[in-house]
Amino acid sequence: MLHTPTVSGLQEDNQKQQNLIIEMADQIKIMDDKINSLQSRVEILERNGRKRNVIIHGISDEFRSCWELSDFICTFLNYELDLQLEVGDIDFIKRVGRREINKARPIIIGMISYQLKLLIIQNSYKLRNSGIYIEHDYARNVLEDREILKKRLIDARKADKYAVLRYNKLIVKDSHSNTRKYSLYNQARTKKPTGGTNIRVATTLKDMGVGPGKLVAFFGESSFQSFSIYFGVILTGGIISPYNPELKEGEVSKMLQVSRPTIIYCEKEEYLNTINKSIEISGIKTKLLTATMFERLLVPYEKAKDYQPPVIADSTKHTYLVLYTSGTTGVPKAVKLTDFSTNLQCHQLHWTTGHILLTSPIFWVSNALVIGKCMVGGFTVLIPDKTDGENILRIIQDYKICAVFS
Known part of the structure; x- marks a missing residue:
């Protein structure tokens, strides 16, 4: 006897099928999410696996062993890119593709650190017009x-x-x-400035009595305004003396007694208490200038555009910098540098061309040489507004940095 389904029975079966479809759809969605998550993890792992790699194109296929190739690549990069790599800095090295006559297979090199890889990439511009080039190791889908x-x-x-x-x-x-949140400067001491903030600062400082033989001490950090003051003093022919804002009153007062600045520039109000006490202890007469005060005094460009920097008659005698030790080994010790001696020291830095990224404190003694080298050699100094790793790497990639001073 055949059973005739009822309407309610059909509806119940239909509901079960719909529930089963919904359950299967949920399971499929869960599986899709897991697959997408796994795919993302695979991509991250692959990206991290290639993160320290570079690929070199154009080197002849003549070395049989990885040892020979490692030695050659290390010597080649050191000579052509002015690096100081060792064979131990290379994690692995290999050729890609089949060996063919008269064809130079690409070389993949894995460095032991990401910093070394960036160092190679940022100096790779030195291989222009050589037939050899270096690039990042990207996955095929990324390429x-x-x-x-x-x-x-x-x-x-x-x-x-x-x-x-x-x-x-x-x-x-x-x-x-x-x-682009990076401040760019490229002003030479003996050249006529072409415009912008630096000559406005120089004109303002000149109106305040800064010029040849006059010293400006400043408590500041590596910022737009500090470097504007720095270059403004250079354009007046004055003397620069950056101070470490972390020093105590006793140390600062000794420095003030030695250098006797015409102006003390204070970038942040938190330094004012130390500076005022130091001035009182030292007994010197000077002008104290804060960043806010200087902004109000800054002359308009129309007044500054015809500014002419003074001519330095004898660079071997003209004082350019007064630098101090940190004070951690006793009373801060001072050294005077002339234009000539500074330029001589700058030439010891073997950079060729490009952009210099400066992330170190402006009061560091060695910073003066780096900045001087940039002016003498026609480099561009880049000062980041943020020093987090992501921002620094972005600057290095965007501007093809040839040297980082940190």
């Missing part, structure tokens, strides 16, 4: 994405927009937007 984005990158730059490729992403912003 495909970047190839697609390159046309949009070119179009954006032609449209006068800020555009840069970061991994497999294209960052495009209007050129007038606040994208």
